[in-house]
Amino acid sequence: MRKSLAALSALLVFAACGDNTGGSSSESESEATPAATQEAAKLPAKFETGVKVALVRQLASGDFFQQWLLGAQEQAKALNVDLRISDARNNNDQQATDLQRAIDQKPDAIIVDHGLAATVSPLIDKAVEAGIPVVAFDVETENPEVISIQQSxxxxxxxxxxxxxxxxxxxxxxxxxxxxxxxxxxxxxxxxxxxxxxxxxxxxxxxxxxxxxxxxxxxxxxxxxxxxxxxxxxxxxxxxxxxxxxxxxxxxxxxxxxxxxxxxxxxxxxxxxxxxxxxxxxxxxxxDPANVGRVAVRAAALKVNGDAIDREVLIPPSIITQDFLKENSIKTLEDLRAKLPDLNTQDTATADWIPKS
The missing domain is CATH 3.40.50.2300 (Response regulator)
Incomplete structure (x- = not known):
């Protein structure tokens, strides 16, 4: 979490965290389609031809992780980024295998979404040594070359x-x-x-x-x-x-x-x-988990393009009470975004050439 905090859980989240339960890795690719907008025309040349980013996830089950991925995929599409996703299903050994595979494939950047420090940190260092830009979301890493995103x-x-x-x-x-x-x-x-x-x-x-x-x-x-x-x-x-x-x-x-x-x-x-x-x-x-996913992809894009970005990106959370939800007749995340603009992160980790998604 850098000093422009974006951002908790359990992971939150969860943030997320985990025990060494078994599980096979699943992989998918998002179809990258250039956005047919004026903003897309302003993309740097390397993005016009297509950029490959590996998203290496520790866990994908649960509402937070699903919404996070939707936001990441939307931002990737807007940037003409081919987002290659692996899900270790909370199996730390599998995540290590997925991360090593991503390094071997030499993408333009790697995003590591959660993971035990002992498992992923050595491989994150290896990716950096190989010249691959790395963004880590809710992962403890001391590598000064890695962009660290967290929810404060x-x-x-x-x-x-x-x-x-x-x-x-x-x-x-x-x-x-x-x-x-x-x-x-x-x-x-x-x-x-x-x-x-x-x-x-x-x-x-x-x-x-x-x-x-x-x-x-x-x-x-x-x-x-x-x-x-x-x-x-x-x-x-x-x-x-x-x-x-x-x-x-x-x-x-x-x-x-x-x-x-x-x-x-x-x-x-x-x-x-x-x-x-x-x-x-x-x-x-x-x-807003979808917005945090977008921030992670934008951070990777900035690194790929050589743009300046804080090493720590903090996303500040908001207290949301049951009374607030009921008083404002909020039933969906869309309703909540409209009533609680503090959740908006469009100005976090961005540049003029990055289209909004």
Whole structure:
């Protein structure tokens, strides 16, 4: 995350993060069609003839990752970029194989979307040594040549944690969904730790979670046990939308109506869950995942063209409450973008020659 923060989760996201579950890699190519607009005519010569970018993903399941990819593909099409996608399905060994394959194919640039530092950092360094521009989204890397994009996750963890503290009146038992090893979740965890240290009345009575190809279902199973074991639970912090949905499902199954859920990330399905009658999911902190995907592709394009770009690109998230969604009759991400312009990232990592998508 550079000092022009764009941006949390669990990965958010999730940001994303993960355990070494098995899974074969799937690959696809997006058809690159030159945009028939005046802006397309201004593309640098190398883009007019076509640019190849490898997108190496740790995980693609879940609303955040799907929306992120849609945004990346739209921006790639507008730039006449052939985006070659691999999905390791949360198998870290497979992601290493995918990244090595991308290096061997010598694309014009590589985007690494999430991944364990121990797995991908040595290969990121190898790509840089081979002269391939690299953009890393929610990946810990110290290589000064790599453009690092993140959602200001530590700040996100702190802010949604503070929202939780306010929502439970400053004290009470809370549960926490967290899996170590995923860069965005680790950073959000640091923010949450800061909140706990500043609020002695908040007692974290349980920590649980799993990142997988079915994160929401796996989290729900664990949440069932936590809810049963902690009858005085006031809230759960679940800083990744798949975590939050799993906890919501568990609470609804247990008919628990007095426990609040605080999450991270946003999508149209998430909005549906948050605005459902009686939903315990009362607030989330998020960026627009599709816009973040666009930023990653634009950053790669800038590197390919030799344009200046900050090493760290931070995308600041926004707090989105259930009340805000309901009061503004927001049902989709499109509705949310119209009502919350802070989610717009069109001016992040861009240039006059880059068409808007």
């Amino acid at each position: 996750d530590e700040d996100a963890g702190k802010r949604i944690g503070e929202e939780l503290v306010k929502g439970i009146g400053g004290s009470g038992d809370v549960g926490y969904v967290y899996v170590a090893g995923f860069a965005p979740l680790d950073r959000r965890n640091r923010g949450w730790d800061e909140v706990k240290q500043a609020n002695a009345g908040v007692k974290q009575v349980a920590k649980f979670g799993k990142v997988s190809d079915s994160t929401a279902n796996d989290t729900q199973e664990q949440a069932n046990a936590v809810i049963t074991a902690n009858p005085d639970l006031k809230a759960v912090l679940a800083p990744y939308d798949e975590f939050a949905k799993g906890v919501v499902n568990a609470l609804e199954q247990a008919n628990k109506t007095d426990v609040k859920v605080y999450g991270a990330d946003i999508s149209t399905p998430d909005i549906g869950v948050m605005t459902k009658e009686g939903s315990p999911w009362v607030a989330t902190i998020a960026t």
